[in-house]
Amino acid sequence: MNFNKNDNINYSNNDNINYSDSNNDNINYSDSNNDNINHSDSNNDNINHSDSNNDIKKGDINEFIKSKILYIADIISVGPIAILLGLTYISLLNFRFKEIKLVITLILVNMLVTFIKRLPYPDSLYQITRRPKESINCDYLSRNGKQSLDAPGFPSGHMATLGFFATYQIYQGYSIPANLIIVLLTGWARWYKSNHNLLQITVGTLLGSLLSILYLQI
Secondary structure: OHHHHHHHHHHHHHHHHHHHHHHHHHHHHHHHHHHHHHHHHHHHHHHHHHHHHHHHHHHHHHHHHHHHHHHHHHHHHOHHHHHHHHHHHHHHHHOOHHHHHHHHHHHHHHHHHHHHHOOOOOHHHHOOOEOOOOOEOOOOOOOOOEOOOOOEOOOOHHHHHHHHHHHHHHHOOOOHHHHHHHHHHHHHHHHHOOOOOHHHHHHHHHHHHHHHHHHHHO
16 A cells, blocks of 8 residues: 555656646747747847838938939039120120120020010910929029929020020031030930920020021021
């Protein structure tokens, strides 16, 4: 009888110990899983934080590039007024009638363009004769900021001036590629800043070129 009792005690104690060990294993396994989960969450947070930083950096880089391109477009857009002022200086310095007549004609071309811009266009043509709504720094010095939604833009005065001057220069025997590059760069700058749509740029260039040809025939 004693032997059986001891067996029962030993058996019961061993079972309890084994059960306790099993519980400990489960607890340890649970803790290990929690550690893995926490580690995984931490990694995910780091990845998300890294992605967020990358997005911010990319955004900053894009804004930096856009600002520099806009700055270049602003500088190019100063070209027509620089040409006009340069010719004025030369004409006053040497007092040569040829340059004086050219300066006066360029001023008259810009006055004509301003007149055309302010014509009472019908409703069907109203939208294409307005500047694009994103237009910025459209003046000759590229400093007047955003434009009103109904600002007139047909045709482009910048392109009329450049078209006139480039055609005049080509007729005088100056480089055709160089003058074309100046016209194309100015057209790009006016388009990039949304100062004009392509129709306004094209018509302004053609108008200036035709007026220049007429001027040369006089």
